[in-house]
Amino acid sequence: MRDVPTGSVAFDEVSKAFGPKQVLRNVSFEIRQGEIVCILGRSGTGKSVTLKLLMALLKPDQGKIWVDGDEITGMREAELSKVRRKMGFLFQDAALFDSLSLYENLALPLQRLTGKSKDEIDAVVDSVLKQVGLAGDKLKRPSELSGGMRKRAGLARALVLEPKILLADEPSSGLDRITASEIDDLFLRQRAASNTTILIVTHDVHGARKVGDRFAVFDKGDLAAFGTAAEVERSDHETARRLISEG
Ligand SMILES: Nc1ncnc2c1ncn2[C@@H]1O[C@H](COP(=O)(O)OP(=O)(O)OP(=O)(O)O)[C@@H](O)[C@H]1O
Numbered sequence: 001m002r003d004v005p006t007g008s009v010a011f012d013e014v015s016k017a018f019g020p021k022q023v024l025r026n027v028s029f030e031i032r033q034g035e036i037v038c039i040l041g042r043s044g045t046g047k048s049v050t051l052k053l054l055m056a057l058l059k060p061d062q063g064k065i066w067v068d069g070d071e072i073t074g075m076r077e078a079e080l081s082k083v084r085r086k087m088g089f090l091f092q093d094a095a096l097f098d099s100l101s102l103y104e105n106l107a108l109p110l111q112r113l114t115g116k117s118k119d120e121i122d123a124v125v126d127s128v129l130k131q132v133g134l135a136g137d138k139l140k141r142p143s144e145l146s147g148g149m150r151k152r153a154g155l156a157r158a159l160v161l162e163p164k165i166l167l168a169d170e171p172s173s174g175l176d177r178i179t180a181s182e183i184d185d186l187f188l189r190q191r192a193a194s195n196t197t198i199l200i201v202t203h204d205v206h207g208a209r210k211v212g213d214r215f216a217v218f219d220k221g222d223l224a225a226f227g228t229a230a231e232v233e234r235s236d237h238e239t240a241r242r243l244i245s246e247g
Pocket residue numbers: 018021023041042043044045046047048049050
């Protein structure tokens with residue numbers, strides 16, 4: 001694969017095993033800038049490993065991985081740090097410091113990684129908190145927030161450095177359907193506002209179908225299907241057809 005467009009991420013024949021367990025086998029896909037792709041699949045099929053490979057927290061045994069036009073598998077840590085700066089991560093536990101207020105949690109990466117002044121940082125934090133509907137909560141600690149609010153706060157944390165690419169691991173887990181749907185709306189708004197490329201690992205097929213332009217369905221280490229909902233529904237792969245129809 002060559003000429004991967006800016007803003008996109010791509011796997012080319014990526015394989016990854018842990019000991020004798022083959023987790024991914026010759027997986028290839030390409031995600032365009034501004035596209036929302038949902039990764040579906042049963043437990044233990046390599047969905048989170050795929051995100052960790054993109055973040056270069058794991059290295060593939062074979063194959064190449066592109067992030068925003070750069071092939072990352074041969075990169076040194078200093079270069080990888082620059083690549084990671086282009087990505088925002090929304091993890092299941094929201095990755096917030098409990099001892100800090102919401103404002104401090106969001107200001108911290110801006111203080112550490114940008115040359116912004118205090119006033120500029122305040123403006124960015126206020127704007128991101130407004131975007132996720134937490135404008136009135138900036139002095140609260142994460143422990144004072146509900147599960148849905150914590151997810152929003154985690155999303156704010158993931159967006160505060162204005163990433164080109166957002167990776168989310170099960171953003172709707174533990175949330176009721178209405179609250180999960182509000183998070184889905186935030187993904188759609190983020191893409192509309194900033195053309196962010198968004199990759200979401202999820203078991204919530206209903207929500208995935210609302211936000212996803214295309215779907216990657218993993219099954220036993222293989223990419224069983226990759227395409228629009230209609231394409232996956234017509235796939236030769238029975239598990240992929242069944243999974244996309246569950247919502
Ligand atoms: N660092 C690791 N060392 C050893 N095995 C690992 C490691 N990370 C993941 N695995 C194994 O790889 C397989 C895929 O894990 P992964 O977390 O990607 O699954 P998943 O599809 O995200 O599942 P779930 O939907 O349950 O979150 C599992 O069998 C897991 O035990």
